[in-house]
Amino acid sequence: MKIDGKSTRTIWLAEDGQGVEIIDQTRLPHELVTVRLETLADAAHAIKAMLVRGAPLIGATAAYGMALTARANASDMALTVAYNILHATRPTAINLKWALDEMIKALAGVPEDKRAEVAYARAAEIADEDVAINSAIGDNGLDLLHDIWARRRAEGAERLNVLTHCNAGWLATVDWGTAIAPIYKAFDAGMPIHVWVDETRPRNQGASLTARELNWHGVPHTVIADNTGGHLMQHGMVDCVIVGTDRVTRNGDVCNKIGTYLKALAAADNNVPFYVALPSPTIDWSVADGVKEIPIEERDATEQTHMTGKAADGSIVTVQVVPDGSAAGNWGFDVTPARLVTGLITERGVCAASPEGLSELFPERG
Numbered sequence: 203m204k205i206d207g208k209s210t211r212t213i214w215l216a217e218d219g220q221g222v223e224i225i226d227q228t229r230l231p232h233e234l235v236t237v238r239l240e241t242l243a244d245a246a247h248a249i250k251a252m253l254v255r256g257a258p259l260i261g262a263t264a265a266y267g268m269a270l271t272a273r274a275n276a277s278d279m280a281l282t283v284a285y286n287i288l289h290a291t292r293p294t295a296i297n298l299k300w301a302l303d304e305m306i307k308a309l310a311g312v313p314e315d316k317r318a319e320v321a322y323a324r325a326a327e328i329a330d331e332d333v334a335i336n337s338a339i340g341d342n343g344l345d346l347l348h349d350i351w352a353r354r355r356a357e358g359a360e361r362l363n364v365l366t367h368c369n370a371g372w373l374a375t376v377d378w379g380t381a382i383a384p385i386y387k388a389f390d391a392g393m394p395i396h397v398w399v400d401e402t403r404p405r406n407q408g409a410s411l412t413a414r415e416l417n418w419h420g421v422p423h424t425v426i427a428d429n430t431g432g433h434l435m436q437h438g439m440v441d442c443v444i445v446g447t448d449r450v451t452r453n454g455d456v457c458n459k460i461g462t463y464l465k466a467l468a469a470a471d472n473n474v475p476f477y478v479a480l481p482s483p484t485i486d487w488s489v490a491d492g493v494k495e496i497p498i499e500e501r502d503a504t505e506q507t508h509m510t511g512k513a514a515d516g517s518i519v520t521v522q523v524v525p526d527g528s529a530a531g532n533w534g535f536d537v538t539p540a541r542l543v544t545g546l547i548t549e550r551g552v553c554a555a556s557p558e559g560l561s562e563l564f565p566e567r568g
C-alpha cells in the first residue's frame with residue numbers, strides 16, 4: 203500500500219541483496235522507522251519484540267530469518283538451530299511454522315554452497331505469494347461487501363459500517379492485509395465505507411496500526427474502546443464484522459487477538475454477520491478443537507499495566523495505568539468457535555467455517 207504516495211511493503215530485501223528491511227511497528231503510529239535485519243538473531247528479535255507482527259508477516263520474516271542464517275552458515279546444524287530459535291519466538295500464529303517448513307522443504311537436497319541463494323529466492327516468493335493471496339482475499343471479500351451494501355442501501359443506509367479488531371491490515375502481512383483488504387478494495391471502488399476500529403488493548407494494534415494505515419489510505423474510520431462494539435451492534439450501527447486470524451482449525455474454529463470471541467458473541471446475539479479473512483497458510487490442518495489445542499501466547503504483564511503514547515510536547519512516553527502492586531494478566535489470543543463464524547474469506551473464495559466448508563475449498567487437504 204502507499205505511504206505518502208510511495209508503494210511500501212512491510213518487509214523487503216535491502217538494495218545490497220543481503221540485509222532485510224522492515225518497518226518497526228513498535229514505533230507506529232507516531233514515527234515511521236525502518237530497521238535492517240542482518241542476522242538470525244535480528245530476525246528472531248524482530249518477531250519476538252513485535253517490530254513485525256501479524257500472522258502472515260511473522261511467517262515472511264521467519265522465512266527471511268532462515269535466508270539470513272544460510273548466508274552466514276548453511277550447514278544442516280545451523281539451519282536446524284535457526285528453525286528452532288525462530289519457531290520459539292511466538293507460539294500462536296501457525297504461519298510461522300508453515301513458513302519455516304516451506305524453507306526446509308525448499309532447501310532439502312540443495313548442496314550447502316547453493317543454499318543461501320535458494321533460501322533468499324524462496325523467502326522472496328513467500329513474500330510475493332502473500333501479496334497475491336491477500337489481494338485475492340480482498341476481491342472475494344469485496345463481493346460480500348457489495349451484497350451487504352446493496353441490502354443496506356436499499357434500506358436507506360448512507361454508509362456501510364464494518365467493525366474490525368486488532369490489526370489485520372497490510373501492516374500485519376507483506377501487503378494488502380487480510381481483513382482490511384476487502385475494505386481497501388471497497389473504498390477504492392467508491393463504496394461509502396466506514397470502519398469501527400477496536401483499540402485492541404493491551405498493545406493497541408487497532409488504535410496504533412489499523413487507524414494508522416486507514417488514515418494513510420484515507421478510509422473513513424473511528425477508533426472505539428474495545429467494549430463498545432456490542433452497544434453499536436444493538437443499535438444497528440455495525441453491518442458486518444471482519445477480523446483476521448492467527449490460526450484456523452480444520453473444524454473452522456478461529457484463533458485471533460484477545461477480545462475477538464466477545465465480538466463474535468455480540469455479533470451472533472445481534473444477527474450481525476461475522477467474517478474471518480485468512481490466507482490458506484493460516485489453516486492448521488493438524489488441529490480440530492481450537493479451544494483445547496491451540497497454544498495461547500501469554501505476554502509480559504507490563505503491556506497491560508503500562509501504556510505508551512505521544513505527550514503534549516510531542517515526546518513518546520510510557521505511563522503506568524494500574525496501582526503499584528496490582529497483578530495483571532496478558533493473554534494474547536482467544537478462540538472463537540466455528541458456530542459463531544458466518545464465513546471464512548480465503549484466497550479461493552468464501553466458505554462455511556466447518557470441516558465440509560474448508561474441504562470444499564481445499565479438496566487436496568480435506
Ligand SMILES: CSC[C@@H](O)[C@@H](O)C(=O)COP(=O)(O)O
Pocket residue numbers: 255256257258295367368369370371374375379380381407445446447448458459534
Ligand atoms: C492478518 S493478521 C491476523 C492476525 O495475526 C491479527 O489479527 C492478530 O491478531 C495479530 O496479533 P499480533 O499479536 O499483533 O501479532
